[in-house]
Amino acid sequence: MISRYSRPEMVAIWEPESKFQIWFEIEAHACDAQAALGVIPKEAARAVWERGAFEVDRIDEIEREVKHDVIAFLTNLAEHVGDEARFVHQGMTSSDVLDTCFNLQLVKAADLLIADMDKLLAVLKRRALEHKDSVCIGRSHGIHAEPVTFGLKMAAAYAEFSRGRERLVTARKEVATCAISGAVGTFANIDPAVEAHVAAKMGLEVEPVSTQVIPRDRHAAYFAALGVVASSVERLAVEIRHLQRTEVLEAEEYFSPGQKGSSAMPHKRNPILTENLTGLARIVRGFVVPAMENVALWHERDISHSSVERMIGPDATVTLDFALARLTMVMDKLLVYPERMKENMDKLGGLIHSQRVLLALTQAGISREDSYRLVQRNAMKVWKEGGYLLDYLKADKDVTAALSDTRLKSLFDLGYHLKHVDTIFSRVFD
Numbered sequence: 001m002i003s004r005y006s007r008p009e010m011v012a013i014w015e016p017e018s019k020f021q022i023w024f025e026i027e028a029h030a031c032d033a034q035a036a037l038g039v040i041p042k043e044a045a046r047a048v049w050e051r052g053a054f055e056v057d058r059i060d061e062i063e064r065e066v067k068h069d070v071i072a073f074l075t076n077l078a079e080h081v082g083d084e085a086r087f088v089h090q091g092m093t094s095s096d097v098l099d100t101c102f103n104l105q106l107v108k109a110a111d112l113l114i115a116d117m118d119k120l121l122a123v124l125k126r127r128a129l130e131h132k133d134s135v136c137i138g139r140s141h142g143i144h145a146e147p148v149t150f151g152l153k154m155a156a157a158y159a160e161f162s163r164g165r166e167r168l169v170t171a172r173k174e175v176a177t178c179a180i181s182g183a184v185g186t187f188a189n190i191d192p193a194v195e196a197h198v199a200a201k202m203g204l205e206v207e208p209v210s211t212q213v214i215p216r217d218r219h220a221a222y223f224a225a226l227g228v229v230a231s232s233v234e235r236l237a238v239e240i241r242h243l244q245r246t247e248v249l250e251a252e253e254y255f256s257p258g259q260k261g262s263s264a265m266p267h268k269r270n271p272i273l274t275e276n277l278t279g280l281a282r283i284v285r286g287f288v289v290p291a292m293e294n295v296a297l298w299h300e301r302d303i304s305h306s307s308v309e310r311m312i313g314p315d316a317t318v319t320l321d322f323a324l325a326r327l328t329m330v331m332d333k334l335l336v337y338p339e340r341m342k343e344n345m346d347k348l349g350g351l352i353h354s355q356r357v358l359l360a361l362t363q364a365g366i367s368r369e370d371s372y373r374l375v376q377r378n379a380m381k382v383w384k385e386g387g388y389l390l391d392y393l394k395a396d397k398d399v400t401a402a403l404s405d406t407r408l409k410s411l412f413d414l415g416y417h418l419k420h421v422d423t424i425f426s427r428v429f430d
Contacts, residue, residue, distance in 0.1 A: 005318070007322055007325060010112050011314075013108045014105065014313065014314035014318070019101060022202075023073055023101055024052055024077065025202065026096070026100055026180075026198055027048065027052075027074075027077070027089060027092075028045075028049050030090075030092060030197075031045040031090075033198065034090055036197075037191055037194070040087035044087040048088060051081050052077060053077075053080040054073060054077055054080070055076060059073050059076045062076060068094075070094040091188075091190030092180060092182060093212060095210075095213045095214075095301065096179055096182070099210070102313060103177055106222055106317070107203070107204070109317035110168055110171060112321055113317065114169060114172070117165040119325075119328050120161055120324055121158060123332045124157050124331060125154075127334065128152075128429075129151065129429075130151070132149060132152075133149055134338040135149050135338075135342065135345065135418065136341035137344055137352065144344075144345075146417055147345060147352060150251070151421070155424060155425060157235075158429075160235070161229075164225075164228060164229040167228060168225055170221075170225070171221055171222040171226075174221055177205050179195065179212075180194050181207075182212075184212045184301075185210040185213075185300065212301040213300075213305075216295045216297065216305055219291055220291045223287055223316060226317070226320050227285045227288035230280070230284035233277055233281050233320075233323050234282075237281070237327065237330075238274070240330065241271045241275060244274075250337055250340050251334055251335065251337065252335040253271050253272070253274065253333075253335070254333035254334065276326070277330075280320075283319050284316050284319050284320050287312040291308070294308055349382045349387055349388040350390050350412055351379055351382055351389050353389065356412075356416065357393065357399075358371050359371075360407065361399070361402055361403065364402040366402055374396065375393075378393050378399070390408060390412055
């Protein structure tokens with residue numbers, strides 16, 4: 001993670017100080033549970049809380065010698081606690097600390113991401129309602145299809161990110177587990193009550209079977225959820241990028257006073273933020289496959305997952321947090337041009353109404369194949385020669401034999417295409 005694409009609150013979750021603080025709390029709560037069971041003296045548990053401390057630099061110094069981060073932490077902790085430190089980590093193994101901490105960090109990160117989603121959803125809802133009736137052309141394959149509204153585009157994005165939020169909530173729940181089960185997860189040297197106590201104090205659930213490490217299918221699902229949300233970020237970003245093209249210009253990123261778009265061309269206003277979001281989404285998705293590959297560990301454990309998670313945990317959550325905040329800002333300030341939408345919609349001389357004419361001809365008794373042929377031959381004239389589809393249809397005797405001029409004209413009513421916008425909005429927002 002780099003500062004350019006990071007926000008302080010998410011970064012803080014992954015700072016060494018935060019990690020070691022969680023490690024300390026896990027060990028201290030475990031000591032309380034052990035003291036309650038009579039395994040260690042109550043005075044020792046109190047000493048851990050009262051005198052327990054650590055220094056990141058000192059831990060790093062010790063780790064350079066012992067080549068083991070948890071041992072380095074425990075050694076530094078013992079330097080502060082004193083003789084009672086011999087009762088710390090009783091019956092525990094390193095993964096009890098590492099996995100429980102990692103899961104708690106992922107939970108904290110999920111809470112921030114869910115809050116990010118709430119802010120984005122609020123903006124998307126506001127923009128959807130604002131442009132509920134801003135008519136624009138819908139496109140398939142990038143080509144004009146039939147009319148929609150810009151509000152419907154925003155409603156679709158709202159619905160998609162709502163699903164993404166639900167996935168994050170599910171991912172948070174699934175990864176919120178604690179393991180204090182000792183070597184190979186059999187509780188041979190530690191009572192399951194210690195795990196239950198630590199889990200409750202840390203706001204986690206007990207991992208049913210930890211086999212020394214918490215099963216990584218949970219983490220795979222978590223990072224997959226992040227990847228899907230990132231894909232939704234890119235989908236909306238790409239939509240804005242297309243709409244900002246000079247030939248389209250139906251919407252545009254806000255261009256602030258004093259902003260410059262090009263070192264060479266003073267006229268440029270580029271969609272740099274949504275292009276950036278496309279890139280950030282690629283990064284987040286790139287972490288999904290390593291998370292999947294972490295599921296298959298050897299027997300009860302190995303540490304092939306460890307180096308992966310030290311990178312993807314911070315990088316995926318920090319990057320997605322930044323991306324969601326940036327997307328929220330883009331959509332909040334997005335410039336929308338309804339008049340340009342209307343201009344673009346009128347460029348094809350009414351071709352956007354071709355399906356309705358086709359259906360009317362079939363209802364007038366003409367086969368679908370012949371109806372399609374009649375509409376298409378007139379539509380191709382618009383493509384090649386310009387003009388208006390309605391005029392060509394009125395001049396086509398095969399068409400007017402089935403449909404009067406008045407009937408043909410009625411088929412070019414724009415409102416026809418928008419009569420169910422309220423229905424769609426009620427599905428999304430009610």
